[in-house]
Amino acid sequence: xxxxxxxxxxxxxxxxxxxxxxxxxxxxxxxxxxxxxxxxxxxxxxxxxxxxxxxxxxxxxxxxxxxxxxxxxxxxxxxxxxxxxxxxxxxxxxxxxxxxxxxxxxxxxxxxxxxxxxxxxxxxxxxxxxxxxxxxxxxxxxxxxxxxxxxxxxxxxxxxxxxxxxxxxxxxxxxxxxxxxxxxxxxxxxxxxxxxxxxxxxxxxxxxxxxxxxxxxxxxxxxxxxxxxxxxxxxxxxxxxxxxxxxxxxxxxxxxxxxxxxxxxxxxxxxxxxxxxxxxxxxxxxxxxxxxxxxxxxxxxxxxxxxxxxxxxxxxxxxxxxxxxxxxxxxxxxxxxxxxxxxxxxxxxxxxxxxxxxxxxxxxxxxxxxxxxxxxxxxxxxxxxxxxxxxxxxxxxxxxxxxxxxxxxxxxxxxxxxxxxxxxxxxxxxxxxxxxxxxxxxxxxxxxxxxxxxxxxxxxxxxxxxxxxxxxxxxxxxxxxxxxxxxxxxxxxxxxx
Amino acid sequence: xxxxxxxxxxxxxxxxxxxxxxxxxxxxxxxxxxxxxxxxxxxxxxxxxxxxxxxxxxxxxxxxxxxxxxxxxxxxxxxxxxxxxxxxxxxxxxxxxxxxxxxxxxxxxxxxxxxxxxxxxxxxx
Ligand SMILES: Nc1ncnc2c1ncn2[C@@H]1O[C@H](COP(=O)(O)OP(=O)(O)OP(=O)(O)O)[C@@H](O)[C@H]1O
Ligand SMILES: [Mg+2]
Numbered sequence: 001x002x003x004x005x006x007x008x009x010x011x012x013x014x015x016x017x018x019x020x021x022x023x024x025x026x027x028x029x030x031x032x033x034x035x036x037x038x039x040x041x042x043x044x045x046x047x048x049x050x051x052x053x054x055x056x057x058x059x060x061x062x063x064x065x066x067x068x069x070x071x072x073x074x075x076x077x078x079x080x081x082x083x084x085x086x087x088x089x090x091x092x093x094x095x096x097x098x099x100x101x102x103x104x105x106x107x108x109x110x111x112x113x114x115x116x117x118x119x120x121x122x123x124x125x126x127x128x129x130x131x132x133x134x135x136x137x138x139x140x141x142x143x144x145x146x147x148x149x150x151x152x153x154x155x156x157x158x159x160x161x162x163x164x165x166x167x168x169x170x171x172x173x174x175x176x177x178x179x180x181x182x183x184x185x186x187x188x189x190x191x192x193x194x195x196x197x198x199x200x201x202x203x204x205x206x207x208x209x210x211x212x213x214x215x216x217x218x219x220x221x222x223x224x225x226x227x228x229x230x231x232x233x234x235x236x237x238x239x240x241x242x243x244x245x246x247x248x249x250x251x252x253x254x255x256x257x258x259x260x261x262x263x264x265x266x267x268x269x270x271x272x273x274x275x276x277x278x279x280x281x282x283x284x285x286x287x288x289x290x291x292x293x294x295x296x297x298x299x300x301x302x303x304x305x306x307x308x309x310x311x312x313x314x315x316x317x318x319x320x321x322x323x324x325x326x327x328x329x330x331x332x333x334x335x336x337x338x339x340x341x342x343x344x345x346x347x348x349x350x351x352x353x354x355x356x357x358x359x360x361x362x363x364x365x366x367x368x369x370x371x372x373x374x375x376x377x378x379x380x381x382x383x384x385x386x387x388x389x390x391x392x393x394x395x396x397x398x399x400x401x402x403x404x405x406x407x408x409x410x411x412x413x414x415x416x417x418x419x420x421x422x423x424x425x426x427x428x429x430x431x432x433x434x435x436x437x438x439x440x441x442x443x444x445x446x447x448x449x450x451x452x453x454x455x456x457x458x459x460x461x462x463x464x465x466x467x468x469x470x471x472x473x474x475x476x477x478x479x480x481x482x483x484x485x486x487x488x489x490x491x492x493x494x495x496x497x
Numbered sequence: 498x499x500x501x502x503x504x505x506x507x508x509x510x511x512x513x514x515x516x517x518x519x520x521x522x523x524x525x526x527x528x529x530x531x532x533x534x535x536x537x538x539x540x541x542x543x544x545x546x547x548x549x550x551x552x553x554x555x556x557x558x559x560x561x562x563x564x565x566x567x568x569x570x571x572x573x574x575x576x577x578x579x580x581x582x583x584x585x586x587x588x589x590x591x592x593x594x595x596x597x598x599x600x601x602x603x604x605x606x607x608x609x610x611x612x613x614x615x616x617x618x619x620x621x622x
Contacts, residue, residue: 256583260551263580263601264506270602271512278606280519303602307582321585367584 195223199230211238251319255310262306270299301445308449312432315456322365322460328489329394329410329481330359332366336373337392340381348386351377354393360410361487368457369481372465375450376414376477382446383475384418391415398485408485409463413478420471429467430455454479498523501543503534503560504578505552512605513547513578521609531555535563538570545612550579550590558593565594576615578603 195217202215214234217227273296275281277289284292314320337353344351373392380390392414399406421429421436428434432452458465458479469475500523504510514525526541528534530553538546546564550557557577564570577590580601587598597615599608 252583256581256586259582260580263582264509267580267602268506268508268512271509271516271605274605275512275515275519278520280515280605299602323584323588365584 192223195227199223199227202227202230202234206234206237211241248319251317252314252321255314255317255319259306259310263303266299266303266306270296270303273299305447305449308447308453311453312449312456315453315460320456320460322368324363324365326361326363326487327366327369328359329362329412330355330489332364332369333373333392333394333412336370336377339370339374340377343378344381344390347381347384349381349384350387350389351381352389352391354391356394356396358396359489360394360396360483361489362410362481362483364461364481369461372454372457372479373412373414375454376479379450380414380416380418380475380477384416388417388474390417396483396485397480408483409480410483411478411480413476415474415476417474420473421467421469421475422471426467426469430465498545499541499543500525501528501534501537501541501546502526503528503531503546503552503557504549505529506549509549509601513603513608516605516608517547520606521612523609529553531557531560531563534560535567535570538564538573539567543573545616546573546575547578547612548575548595550577550581550586558589561590561595562593574616574619576612 198217199215202213205213211234214231215227217224273292276284277292277296311320333353333355337351341351377390377392384390392412394410394412397409397411399408425434425436430451433448435446435448455465458481462482463480465477465479467475467477498521500517502510502513502517502525504513504527510527510529514527517523517525526537526543528537532555534546534548534552535555537543548557548561552560555563557579561575561577564573564575575595576597576599577595578599578601579586579590581587581590582600590598596619597612599611599615603611
């Protein structure tokens with residue numbers, strides 16, 4: 001079972017790995033969608049247009065600087081009224097006209113102010129030539145104004161267009177990402193999820209003990225590799241489990257055979273002794289009878305010892321097979337009490353039994369739990385003086401379910417008012433062949449196997465066993481049995497009473 | 498009561514017969530393996546078969562199964578008397594139609610009473 005747990009662990013890890021891989025694939029797909037060639041091309045074009053516009057603006061700024069410098073010179077020429085200067089002004093005007101196509105708004109405003117000043121001066125200037133020159137400059141100015149306005153509108157239009165395009169492109173990119181994601185989810189839904197589901201189902205089947213179940217995932221898918229690994233692992237677990245089962249069977253068979261071989265001669269001894277002592281073969285002289293009784297008592301002891309040793313051997317070899325069934329714990333308790341009733345009577349010990357109004361339904365091997373109880377009860381009776389009391393009772397302990405991992409259980413207590421257990425012996429209490437007094441008081445003979453067997457059997461049920469004791473005042477042995485916390489026997493205590 | 502006692506161990510055979518005859522007052526016939534048991538059950542028609550498990554040729558479980566499969570012997574009650582004491586062995590014996598499973602070593606003085614009680618509980622049921 002531990003091996004299976006390991007495998008479940010590995011599988012969980014594999015699932016986790018697949019999940020992270022899928023996530024990474026999703027992210028990659030998203031990135032791919034964003035970098036879709038169409039989107040990239042569109043963007044590149046827009047970007048190059050934008051760059052061109054930016055370069056044009058850069059050129060414009062330079063041209064304006066040139067123009068300003070030229071106009072400053074033209075102003076100087078206006079001041080000096082010789083013809084050479086005017087000619088130079090003409091040339092400059094030509095240059096300015098050529099550069100005018102690249103003006104911008106603020107420069108145009110500045111120039112307008114400048115030309116206003118010039119126009120005023122030209123009005124006061126004496127010569128016709130000067131007036132002409134200034135008029136020319138004035139025309140030039142208007143021309144520049146116009147050009148700039150056109151330029152302005154043009155670049156505004158371009159900007160608007162650019163913004164529109166970026167918007168469109170963004171929407172397209174978003175759409176692509178969304179589409180990609182949807183496609184990814186759908187592909188998960190229709191391909192990976194069913195495969196994973198098949199794998200998980202296979203794991204569950206396997207856990208339930210169907211070792212022949214294999215994951216059926218079509219080849220060529222992401223999970224096919226994992227499924228193959230799972231199947232391989234399943235195969236090796238199956239082999240190992242079968243080998244283990246075989247070893248268990250062999251061990252169990254061995255114990256069976258040894259048990260049978262020891263019991264057969266003991267049957268003859270016990271049988272013939274019984275017949276002789278029972279008077280079947282004729283009268284037995286008293287002295288002979290006394291000796292034969294000793295033989296009979298020790299034969300019985302030997303038979304018990306054989307049972308106990310074989311039980312311990314089976315428990316230690318892990319070869320014990322429990323036959324689990326649902327039982328009312330009260331039933332098990334009262335049946336065990338009946339079994340030791342005559343012993344208690346013979347030793348004049350009061351034997352009482354009690355359980356909660358609702359008796360829990362537990363899944364146990366009834367014979368084995370009764371064996372545990374018999375061992376505890378026979379000890380309690382054995383180690384309690386006449387007139388003392390042995391009380392057996394149980395409690396339902398429901399887990400609070402607060403995520404503490406605590407499991408509901410039934411606690412069974414066997415309490416006595418006997419001699420108690422010395423504190424220094426508590427540690428060895430459940431160890432085999434350990435007894436508190438090695439110089440055995442022969443009225444209380446035993447082998448020291450009872451508690452070791454009880455512990456082994458309780459632990460086979462997934463429970464625990466422990467004891468508390470006050471030397472001289474009594475002991476309380478308690479064992480727990482796992483319980484689902486919700487199921488009760490149908491018959492309630494008060495119905496019985 | 499006519500009891501067919503199937504047992505391969507001579508010692509146990511004589512002890513058990515003595516107990517059944519002298520203590521229980523029954524008539525006892527014996528068989529030493531499974532096939533002898535089948536033959537005796539068919540011809541002598543006993544009131545009860547007391548069956549050991551570990552016997553040569555045909556073991557007790559198989560013998561019981563054959564007795565229960567044969568319409569002529571089906572109704573003869575079978576009780577196992579065996580040193581095979583493991584829980585699953587007892588379970589197997591009870592699952593193939595036996596009324597009871599008495600463990601060896603047994604107490605010869607109470608063996609007849611044990612048998613009576615098994616038959617009584619079965620008759621009541
Ligand atoms: N209720 C009890 N009161 C006092 N001492 C106890 C009690 N139960 C057990 N012990 C001590 O623990 C020892 C071990 O108990 P355990 O049942 O394992 O062996 P045992 O009873 O001596 O022999 P066995 O059960 O094999 O016949 C006992 O010998 C006894 O010393
Ligand atoms: Mg004991």
